[in-house]
Amino acid sequence: MNRVLIKQVLGTLRENPLLSLISIVGTALAIAMIMALVIAYEVKSAGYRPETNRHRTLYVTRGNYVKPQSNSSSYNSFRLIKEVFYPLATPQTVTAVSSGNERLISIPAGRNEYKADVCYTDERFWNVFEFRFLAGKPFTEEDVQSGIRKAVVNESLARGLYGTAEVVGKPVLVSFVEYTVCGVVPDVSTFALSAYAEVWTPHTTTTFHPNMETEDTTGNFCCYILARSRSDFTAIREEAARSVKQFNANLRDGTYELNGQPETHFLSIYRQGNEQANGRGIVLRYAIVLAILLLVPAINLSGMTLSRMKKRMPEIGIRKAFGATSGRLLMQILYENLLLTLIGGALGLAISYLAVAFMSDWLLVTETVSMREGAASLSAEMTVNPMVFIYAFLFCLALNLLSAGIPAWRTSRANIVHAIYGD
Amino acid sequence: MFTQIIKVIWSQRAGNAWIWAEIALVSVCLWYIVDDLYTRITLYASPLGYDITGVYAIDLRTITPENEQYRPQEEYGASLGDDLLTIVSRIRAYPGVEAVGISAASLPYTYARNYSHLRRVNYETGDTLPSGTMRNYFATPGYVNVFRYATQEGATDVLAGSLRPNYRIITSDAAGKMFPEGDATGKLMFYNDDSIGVYVAGVMNPIRFGDFDAYTPTYIRLLEESVIAAELNEFIFQGIDITLRAGPGADKDFAANFRKEMQTQLRYHNIYMLNIRSFADIRARYIRGDVNETKMYLAGVFFLLVNIFLGIVGTFFFRTERRLGEMGLRIALGSTASNLRTLLIGEGLLILLFAFIPAAVISLNLGMQEVTDVETMPFTATRFFLCQGIAFVLTALMITAGVWFPSRKVITLQPAEALRYE
Known part of the structure; x- marks a missing residue:
């Protein structure tokens, strides 16, 4: 059966090269565009090192301090995270992260000076995010408690400063203050924006000037909450709301508001300031775009499949005359067509990977990502993901049903006598 | 057929x-x-309403108390604001620099934005008059020259010169909204929570945040050097932007040369230069x-x-x-x-x-x-x-x-x- 099927498909392909080409190009173009979107979306939202746990992390990126007549929105202060989110009992762990701090990095008596993004954080950071250490290890709770100047640096910076990645124990100047390197990690792509930095140090090694206008509730920190599983999300949100309520009781003039946070990774990437993203709206938009990308070529291909089927009417009639049921013919036509679709689909997926590789600058980079110094690099781990192949297959299946469904149904139901005459 | x-x-x-x-x-x-x-x-x-060719942002930072070189300002006998003004005068003296501006939350192609609501009052009739929310620029006259904001006739210097305390330069779209009856210059406006009025110093061309943003009614308020000297602290310092316009003679190596030659000069008391960025780059991002x-x-x-x-x-x-x-x-x-x-x-x-x-x-x-x-x-x-x-x-x-x-x-x-x- 399978060999016959393949022969049949090859025969169809050869019979009319131009039409075959049009079908394959049409399918490939549709699948390429769809998969470029899917891969871009996966890079934005799937879990990969060091943000392996995106699916079970909750995000608090904005802080909003509200007084009658005015409100002030920014990141959160460390004090707020310490008093509101650190004590939460449900999560596995909670980290406070101040990233995107630009500092000058150099070595004592060194000639090279780099502007780098420094992340000030706590020891829990290394549990929420899964880094692979090339050398050394992260700083510890004791280091953070006592403000010991240790730093984890990325590989490029280590090589730029010392010409080697073996720099553990060596000094590094962060805006003229001396730190000791305790670990080296591979460069983090700016697509992993929450974990991204070039240097990571304990937040206690620097001074963050408190914003007294907001009673030290807003500041420079984001909070990432790692849940044991997604099913804990609701409980964590409820606990956080209670915690904020308690915290607000001690504020003098205003209140701190969560504005829908802690929220999932999906909602946090689309958040605009104080406004939580409209998740449904975004999904709907994606769905409409995907539907158009499928529907337009499907109508095209339908017309062509129908023409092709007309030519094969006598064959269908003979098959029927020999006892093939409508259902069997329907499946056969769909199978044949699926093979054609898969040829186009494979080509399309290959094109989409090329597009993502060579045009990642415009397919993936957003304003937020481009504000950082580091490279928006892509790795195989981020893009070659079993889900991508499953999606690609599902979209081919959908395209096949849309484009061959009606022709197959009509053909398989044709009257035997008319079919044999090719009417 | x-x-x-x-x-x-x-x-x-x-x-x-x-x-x-x-x-x-x-x-x-x-x-x-x-x-x-x-x-x-x-x-x-x-049109954007401003010109960024040859404009650079100088990123200044303060060192923190953890730093061995850090001294409380009292030991220097000068305020942080005095030190900033010293640095600005050094930048101004650098060859090829045409103008230097100090501003807060007032740059195009950035996200730091302040808004204020302004209204008009008619004491005689008690009528409700037009009011409107405007973006609030807080800057020195040098800043007007750096970005070449201009009146409809194209005059930048006149505009910069008109910036005085209690006066506001407003964009023409703001003027149209607030003073639909005609010429706005010299007219009085009030802040929502304040009974002391401010005057319109002049009207400039409308402006936008960036190439893909719509026009936003905006006014410019004078940032006085005496205020900087008296009130600047380390927290406010983070929100202050220094910009410069390089003259027509400046080449593409301007930033690199500036950085090399000025690094030590701009390391002054508790302040240092982190970076110099061209606005072309800031815009691209x-x-x-x-x-x-x-x-x-x-x-x-x-x-x-x-x-x-x-x-x-x-x-x-x-x-x-x-x-x-x-x-x-x-x-x-x-x-x-x-x-x-x-x-x-x-x-x-x-x-x-x-x-x-x-x-x-x-x-x-x-x-x-x-x-x-x-x-x-x-x-x-x-x-x-x-x-x-x-x-x-x-x-x-x-x-x-x-x-x-x-x-x-x-x-x-x-x-x-x-x-x-x-």
Whole structure:
């Protein structure tokens, strides 16, 4: 059966090269565009090192301090995270992260000076995010408690400063203050924006000037909450709301508001300031775009499949005359067509990977990502993901049903006598 | 000929239905994208109200108390503000620097923004007068020179000179909103929570945050050096921006040279220079998202047009093959090659017309329901017809190209040979 099927498909392909080409190009173009979107979306939202746990992390990126007549929105202060989110009992762990701090990095008596993004954080950071250490290890709770100047640096910076990645124990100047390197990690792509930095140090090694206008509730920190599983999300949100309520009781003039946070990774990437993203709206938009990308070529291909089927009417009639049921013919036509679709689909997926590789600058980079110094690099781990192949297959299946469904149904139901005459 | 084409289309209705449906769907999508691109490009092409060529941002930071070099300001006998002013005067003295500005939350291509609500009061009648929310720029006169904000007549220096305490320079769109009756200069405005009024110092051209942003009513308020000297602390320091305009003689190495030569001079007391960035670079990063989105839409146009092309080629390929007999007969009866081609293209374009009319009705409804971007530009008849026109022409071109290819086969046909098919 399978060999016959393949022969049949090859025969169809050869019979009319131009039409075959049009079908394959049409399918490939549709699948390429769809998969470029899917891969871009996966890079934005799937879990990969060091943000392996995106699916079970909750995000608090904005802080909003509200007084009658005015409100002030920014990141959160460390004090707020310490008093509101650190004590939460449900999560596995909670980290406070101040990233995107630009500092000058150099070595004592060194000639090279780099502007780098420094992340000030706590020891829990290394549990929420899964880094692979090339050398050394992260700083510890004791280091953070006592403000010991240790730093984890990325590989490029280590090589730029010392010409080697073996720099553990060596000094590094962060805006003229001396730190000791305790670990080296591979460069983090700016697509992993929450974990991204070039240097990571304990937040206690620097001074963050408190914003007294907001009673030290807003500041420079984001909070990432790692849940044991997604099913804990609701409980964590409820606990956080209670915690904020308690915290607000001690504020003098205003209140701190969560504005829908802690929220999932999906909602946090689309958040605009104080406004939580409209998740449904975004999904709907994606769905409409995907539907158009499928529907337009499907109508095209339908017309062509129908023409092709007309030519094969006598064959269908003979098959029927020999006892093939409508259902069997329907499946056969769909199978044949699926093979054609898969040829186009494979080509399309290959094109989409090329597009993502060579045009990642415009397919993936957003304003937020481009504000950082580091490279928006892509790795195989981020893009070659079993889900991508499953999606690609599902979209081919959908395209096949849309484009061959009606022709197959009509053909398989044709009257035997008319079919044999090719009417 | 017209009725002939209609007859042909009707007799082929089964095959035409598919291409008709496709063209109708694509027309709506194409209109949506063209409309979006149209608003973007119109906005992009309209004036910004300022000029960033040769403008650089100097990123200054303060060292923290952990630093061995850190001293409390009292030990230096100067305030942090005094030190900042010293640094600014050093920057001003650097060869090739035309102007230096100090400002807070007032830069184009950035996200730090402050807004204030201003109103007018008529004490005699107690009437409600126009009021409005404006973006609030807080800057020195040097800043006006750095970005070359200008009056309608193009005067920058006059504008910079008019910046005084209790006076505000307002943009012409703000002036139009607040003082619809005419000249705004010298008029009085009030802040919402304040009974002390401020005067309009002058009116400047309207401005936008960036190339893809709409105009925002804005005013500039004077940032006095004496205030900087007295009130600047380390927290406020983080929100202060220093910008400079390099003269026409500055080359592309300006930033690198500046950094090399000024690094030690700008390391003063507790302040140091982190970086110097050109506004060309700041702009590129800021508009990145919009540029990418525009490219995305262009890719969408490409996708739709290619599909129309493929659909037409596919449909007409089979059709002409099956109609070779008819075509042969036409040739035998005296039709010329161009007659036949016109007939085929006419068929394609007429199908387009039939598909386009319902599509335009759908598009119009979508437009009326504000599905498209109406924040930057109102949905007007001109905008609708122009974008529909562009979408129509693009589709028509694709259809003509799509019919051209299969029609080649027909017009090279010899009458005798063609008649054999019959």
